Ligand SMILES: *[C@@H]1O[C@H](CO)[C@@H](O)[C@H](O)[C@H]1NC(C)=O
């Protein structure tokens with residue numbers, strides 16, 4: 348199974364390989380990846396962002412760590428903010444899929460000589476989702492997190508080590524899929540260490556991981572405010588989506604007016620779910636060509652942009668508690684200390700949602716395009732940096748690696764295991780920590796959750812100074 352990759356920790360990895368067999372085999376056995384798999388937004392598999400994992404899911408890429416070679420740096424702390432792994436659709440989406448499959452079964456006209464995939468959709472495909480699956484983590488999602496844990500431990504062996512384990516801080520959102528994910532992460536580490544019995548130690552912390560639902564200004568100004576997501580509604584009924592909808596109705600042999608934009612999206616997601624949950628090339632995928640998929644991706648990106656990111660400043664500001672928590676942890680880990688003092692926390696593992704990661708990434712100033720994403724500028728946004736398929740797939744992660752270096756502590760950021768530079772400090776992969784602090788001074792000294800979240804109820808204008 349690991350042929351082609353150099354031997355690493357020999358026996359241990361072999362044992363782990365056995366424990367992780369199911370995924371590696373299923374992904375090897377599924378060479379047919381839909382041509383639109385990189386456009387599923389927050390429903391994208393992690394492997395689409397890092398395709399080399401399809402060949403070897405446990406390969407850590409050491410060259411992603413980039414402290415200046417001349418300064419003899421050693422990693423001293425990792426903070427990892429991680430999204431849960433692959434999951435079932437939520438009940439709302441399951442109901443939409445149900446509706447779509449019924450519509451096709453009862454109203455689609457069946458042409459003789461239709462292509463195989465269309466016959467599959469019209470006659471053979473069976474609804475297998477049930478409402479009780481509602482957003483739960485799937486087996487593949489557990490493997491996402493186990494494998495991520497192994498790769499991170501191979502990447503930073505001195506930090507995510509067995510000896511350090513008792514000094515890790517591990518926290519999770521209370522949602523079932525996150526708790527299952529944080530457990531899987533710990534399983535991955537302990538399997539790597541050759542433990543036969545896995546012990547869990549994590550804390551549920553919604554104040555930190557689900558800050559968004561506690562921020563009144565956000566909930567009232569954005570979440571429950573239809574006008575805050577006006578651009579999404581406009582695009583949903585705009586010309587690009589209309590064209591996708593008409594083409595899909597024609598392919599299925601459905602009357603145009605019966606196929607709503609929500610049902611178009613349900614078919615697109617169905618393709619994504621059959622891939623991410625069962626490693627299947629779903630017949631539903633053939634309804635879309637690449638340009639259709641790009642339109643549907645933009646629709647999802649618009650939603651995340653206006654609901655969770657730069658669209659409304661309050662969305663990023665709602666993550667102030669998490670921002671401060673991360674920097675407090677880094678402050679402690681980087682502080683000089685006497686040899687008699689206890690060494691600091693080697694790792695802080697924080698498991699949450701795309702809704703946790705996006706506001707924090709936005710607050711840090713990442714993925715902010717010059718022009719806001721709107722319903723009207725789809726074509727101009729072709730090269731945008733805000734692509735949720737790349738930023739927040741399942742098991743997405745934001746890593747802060749703190750190094751001890753000759754000139755003082757340095758901090759590097761990685762998103763989904765690839766280096767990303769701090770906006771404002773683009774000259775270096777791992778700038779001095781004090782420069783990072785100076786860069787975010789306005790937030791470190793402010794970004795007060797109560798003032799931002801209770802002080803006002805409006806969503807505030809788009810794209811103000813942050
Ligand atoms: C490893 O990381 C380096 C630096 O980020 C990157 O250029 C390279 O493509 C990565 N290799 C793989 C196999 O992902």
Ligand SMILES: *[C@@H]1O[C@H](CO)[C@@H](O)[C@H](O)[C@H]1NC(C)=O
Nearest residue numbers: 567568572574575804805806
């Ligand atoms: C709803 O959003 C709009 C547009 O962002 C904003 O102008 C308005 O103040 C918001 N309403 C509330 C109640 O916050």
